[in-house]
Each structure stands twice: as C-alpha cells, then as structure tokens.
Amino acid sequence: MASGKYKHHEHQGFQKGHRQFAGFQSGNKLGAANKGRIFSEATIKKMSKASKGRKHTDEWKAQARLRKGELSGRWKGGITPIHNQIRGSYEYKLWEDSVLSRDCHCCQRCGEKRISKLTVHHIKNFAQYPELRFAIDNGITFCRDCHKNFHHFYGKKGNFFEQVKQFLTLTF
Ligand SMILES: [Zn+2]
Numbered sequence: 001m002a003s004g005k006y007k008h009h010e011h012q013g014f015q016k017g018h019r020q021f022a023g024f025q026s027g028n029k030l031g032a033a034n035k036g037r038i039f040s041e042a043t044i045k046k047m048s049k050a051s052k053g054r055k056h057t058d059e060w061k062a063q064a065r066l067r068k069g070e071l072s073g074r075w076k077g078g079i080t081p082i083h084n085q086i087r088g089s090y091e092y093k094l095w096e097d098s099v100l101s102r103d104c105h106c107c108q109r110c111g112e113k114r115i116s117k118l119t120v121h122h123i124k125n126f127a128q129y130p131e132l133r134f135a136i137d138n139g140i141t142f143c144r145d146c147h148k149n150f151h152h153f154y155g156k157k158g159n160f161f162e163q164v165k166q167f168l169t170l171t172f
C-alpha cells in the first residue's frame with residue numbers, strides 16, 4: 001500500500017463532495033425547517049417555574065462540590081476519561097473547526113448543513129492513531145446520522161480512508 005496513492009485519492013474524495021452538494025448551500029429549505037425549533041412561551045414559563053421551585057440543600061451543595069472536584073483532573077478511571085479530556089480541549093475544538101470550514105460546514109455524504117447535526121469523524125481512529133488526532137487531513141465532516149451509519153457499517157476500530165471513500169458513494 002503506497003501512502004502517496006492514499007493522499008491523492010483522499011483529496012479527490014473531498015472535492016467530489018463539495019461539488020455534489022453545492023446546491024444545498026443556497027437553498028432556503030433547511031433554514032425554514034430550523035425556524036420550527038423554538039420553545040413556545042408556555043414551555044419557557046413552565047421551565048423557569050420548575051427551576052425556581054428547586055431549593056439547593058446543604059447536602060446537595062456538598063455533593064456538587066465533590067462532583068466538581070472529580071471533574072477537575074483527579075481521574076483514575078482508565079483511558080476513556082483521558083480521551084474525553086482531549087475531546088473537550090481547546091486544541092480539539094480548533095481541529096473540529098478547521099475540518100468543518102474546509103468541508104464548507106456540511107456533511108460530506110448527505111449534505112446536511114445544520115451545525116447542531118454536524119460532527120467530525122476521525123478517518124484513522126482517534127484511539128489507535130494519537131499522532132493523527134489533530135491532523136486536519138484525518139478529519140471529515142459527517143452529520144450525526146451518517147456518522148452513526150459509518151460506524152455501524154465499518155465498526156469503530158481499524159478505520160481507514162478507503163472506507164470513507166466507499167461510504168461517500170453509498171446511497172441508503
Ligand atoms: Zn467516527
């Protein structure tokens with residue numbers, strides 16, 4: 001397997017995605033759908049009433065302090081908390097933003113544009129390739145549904161670019 005070949009195809013894949021879904025970017029359809037997602041006044045009133053009614057006891061406050069302490073870096077719970085810490089870091093956010101803007105903020109398979117639906121997938125696994133965690137070439141924008149399907153089809157371990165390339169051509 002020549003790594004030069006891999007690079008070449010990778011770029012073509014992304015370009016193809018852009019052209020294919022360019023039509024989505026000027027349409028109003030998705031914008032109109034978004035307008036429906038607003039809480040009604042009655043719901044807001046209900047929500048604020050509920051939060052006012054809740055009094056924090058001293059015990060609750062002590063527990064909250066304890067929870068905060070657990071979150072501030074005294075983890076001894078194995079590798080997942082460390083990964084979660086990385087995923088919550090500024091560097092990770094920066095990596096996500098870079099991939100999203102390179103991909104024109106749309107899912108490279110289906111063209112989904114709503115930002116709340118988008119996620120960035122690691123082409124080569126986050127866990128297995130620590131050196132590629134923040135490589136922009138190692139990220140691709142998927143919506144949550146396509147992302148779920150990707151890992152449903154290809155599993156969560158040992159992922160590589162050929163899978164992504166194939167996934168982009170699938171219709172389902
Ligand atoms: Zn993924």
Ligand SMILES: [Zn+2]
Binds near residue numbers: 107110111112145
């Ligand atoms: Zn999608």
